[in-house]
Amino acid sequence: MSTGSPLFRLFLFVIVPMSILSLGAAEPFVPNYDESLIPAYLLPDPLIANDGSPVKTAEEWSARRAELLALFSEHVYGNTPIGKPDGWRATLTKAPVPFLDGLATLEEVQIDLFGDPKQAQLHLLVIKPASTAAKPVPMFLAINFNGNHTVHESPQISLATCWVPGGKDDAEAGLVLDHRATEKGRGYKATRWSIRRMIESGVGLATFCYGDIDPDFDDGFANGIHAACGAPGEGEWGSIGAWAWGASRAMDWLVTDPQIDASRVAIMGHSRLGKTSLWAGAQDERFAMVISNNSGCGGAALNRRAVGETVGRITSSFPHWFTPRFTTYSTKEGDLPIDQHELISLIAPRLVYVASAVEDQWADPRGEFLAAQAAEPVYRLFGKTGLGLGVETASPTLNHPVGEWIRYHIREGKHDVTDYDWEQYIEALLSLPGA
Numbered sequence: 001m002s003t004g005s006p007l008f009r010l011f012l013f014v015i016v017p018m019s020i021l022s023l024g025a026a027e028p029f030v031p032n033y034d035e036s037l038i039p040a041y042l043l044p045d046p047l048i049a050n051d052g053s054p055v056k057t058a059e060e061w062s063a064r065r066a067e068l069l070a071l072f073s074e075h076v077y078g079n080t081p082i083g084k085p086d087g088w089r090a091t092l093t094k095a096p097v098p099f100l101d102g103l104a105t106l107e108e109v110q111i112d113l114f115g116d117p118k119q120a121q122l123h124l125l126v127i128k129p130a131s132t133a134a135k136p137v138p139m140f141l142a143i144n145f146n147g148n149h150t151v152h153e154s155p156q157i158s159l160a161t162c163w164v165p166g167g168k169d170d171a172e173a174g175l176v177l178d179h180r181a182t183e184k185g186r187g188y189k190a191t192r193w194s195i196r197r198m199i200e201s202g203v204g205l206a207t208f209c210y211g212d213i214d215p216d217f218d219d220g221f222a223n224g225i226h227a228a229c230g231a232p233g234e235g236e237w238g239s240i241g242a243w244a245w246g247a248s249r250a251m252d253w254l255v256t257d258p259q260i261d262a263s264r265v266a267i268m269g270h271s272r273l274g275k276t277s278l279w280a281g282a283q284d285e286r287f288a289m290v291i292s293n294n295s296g297c298g299g300a301a302l303n304r305r306a307v308g309e310t311v312g313r314i315t316s317s318f319p320h321w322f323t324p325r326f327t328t329y330s331t332k333e334g335d336l337p338i339d340q341h342e343l344i345s346l347i348a349p350r351l352v353y354v355a356s357a358v359e360d361q362w363a364d365p366r367g368e369f370l371a372a373q374a375a376e377p378v379y380r381l382f383g384k385t386g387l388g389l390g391v392e393t394a395s396p397t398l399n400h401p402v403g404e405w406i407r408y409h410i411r412e413g414k415h416d417v418t419d420y421d422w423e424q425y426i427e428a429l430l431s432l433p434g435a
């Protein structure tokens with residue numbers, strides 16, 4: 001058999017591993033979960049300004065906060081356009097109707113982000129306790145992955161028309177067809193949304209699909225709001241920045257509704273959308289509470305630990321999430337001028353909740369906890385207690401929430417959103433003083 005024959009080439013592809021054939025190819029990624037293998041690192045101090053001067057008061061924090069926002073924009077998420085676009089326009093497309101056996105009302109809002117519905121639209125589902133006439137209610141604003149119709153099986157909820165992810169299993173089950181929603185998909189993610197529990201607690205929910213803002217695949221930003229704004233260049237915003245911007249455009253609507261307590265709106269996200277909620281909350285101070293659920297690398301977990309998913313792995317798998325510069329820190333996390341504890345610091349003095357799952361080692365639960373702990377000094381500037389734990393605390397007890405203005409829990413189970421998580425978030429939101 002000659003080396004040029006078709007049979008030999010077939011032998012190569014079928015029998016010989018591709019890693020052997022690809023001379024110079026990168027080694028397969030092997031995540032580290034061993035604490036003893038983490039190299040020594042020094043976290044940057046959020047209370048040391050760029051010029052080396054210390055930040056000692058809440059008033060001085062304002063300038064330092066601006067510096068940190070600029071650093072995260074430059075090195076991680078890109079520069080997000082500021083504020084509501086001139087063409088922003090909201091239309092109530094479904095007037096409030098009874099929901100959950102009369103316990104709640106359901107309505108839908110179409111937000112034309114640039115005035116032209118052909119450019120970009122956000123479809124916001126709003127569910128409120130029926131008692132809102134008596135007093136404005138606190139709200140969760142939570143971005144969903146698969147479409148508003150997946151958070152509850154009710155046919156009252158309009159079927160999503162945007163791009164939705166839909167993996168192989170979802171497609172085979174008929175829940176998604178060519179990245180488009182199907183009727184069969186109604187409520188298939190309802191276990192992640194404790195809607196009845198929220199309503200019975202006197203809390204509402206507003207949600208929209210992240211595909212409304214930017215489809216989650218790397219195609220050079222030829223779609224979503226990037227296409228409307230012009231494809232980003234070097235140093236510009238990626239998908240996380242876009243989704244965060246979309247959350248603020250939804251907030252633009254929520255603050256106009258007299259039945260909603262705009263002083264108690266919490267933004268919540270899971271996984272990549274937990275990264276998004278942190279970045280949205282850091283930039284938009286209208287969010288009174290910011291929730292990171294299992295957000296991991298690029299979210300709440302410290303980059304310098306390089307445990308589980310690393311900067312190198314996340315930027316090679318999902319380059320469109322970040323600004324291109326973030327990729328340059330692959331295997332060089334220590335060169336980053338910031339780390340994720342400073343992202344959490346940017347939410348001060350508002351309430352921030354970081355949640356982990358013990359089986360979600362890919363997201364580095366300990367790194368998420370340490371980042372929340374390292375944000376404590378900024379909260380002290382405002383006379384507020386964060387986690388309230390000593391630096392010697394290795395980690396909190398499983399299923400035992402800790403903290404005041406920085407809250408944290410690690411629960412049993414996997415990478416997911418559970419009723420247990422929502423119980424903690426509801427309690428935390430209700431602890432905030434209302435309007």
